[in-house]
Amino acid sequence: MNSEESDLLARLKSNTSRDAAFSELLALYREPIYRHIRRMSQSHESADDLLQETFIKVWRYLDSFRGESSLSTWIYKIATNETLGKIRKDKNRASVSFEEHHAKAGSSEADAPEVIVQKLGAALDTLPEKQRLVFNLRYYSEMPYEEISKITGTSVGALKASYFHAAKKIEAHLTR
């Protein structure tokens, strides 16, 4: 944990400065965590609910956070668990695909940016949830493997292999 995070954590654990520190925490992490959740859950409504749940849990369990990982890793882990929990719960109901959440691409050209985005979304839909999570954390959040390992509980070697395979699968979809 870097010194800024340590300082923030110390203020979060103190009763006198907790409120102000929590506002600071929200300002720092709300957008990256929202995007992380949104990439997994697709709709804004789900992402909004999950984001709120994440920070409520952060607030509630601050005292039991031991600082063994960084604060950001801990928050990502809570967000990930909440999101995967909801995805699994929703699996029983009809799941909504990327295309149903996002407008169909206007262009008919195969390599138009909007078409690529559409295809990428569809490709991500086909990945197993954990592989998709690893892909998002590495490709979009550019997170080091060691941090991803703490979030997912998977070894660095397995993560690298998963990411490589995900990249190949997605590329195959994009170039169809």
Added chain:
Amino acid sequence: MSNEYDKEKAYLKDVAPTLFGKKVEIPTDAPDDYFEHLESKIRMRIHDTPAPLRLPLRRNRLLRYGVAAGVAIVLGLVTYFRYSSSESASNAIAENTPLEITLPTDDAAIESLELYYTDELADEDLVSAALLAELSLVDIPDNQLIDYLMEPTELDDELLYEQFY
């Protein structure tokens, strides 16, 4: 981003040029003013949701000791009744059934008693070992076992003879 990430990206550009040539962003835009109102929504929910019930540390510890003691007492009682019932059952069996030991007579039976590695033992030792192995399969009270082993046998007589005569 780190050197490691850039190196990986350069490698993956060959494997997946469309994906790694230029980053493909999927839409993750939030509605206008969403983040401005987020904190107040979260604080309202924190305020409305009751905190999980937590026992004070001292009571929590006493509770744990109490549970541990209860479990220990139950286990102790179970063990006592089980032992006393098996002891009375085996006493009943021992009283009614004369103690009979049959020694294995074939190689396969002796091997099954894991004696195959005792090449250096004399014959009478092998017999004793087999005897003890057989005895261990029978639930015999200790005092009866000791009495049996202390009974003089022909083998004892031979050993005494060798020693003193």
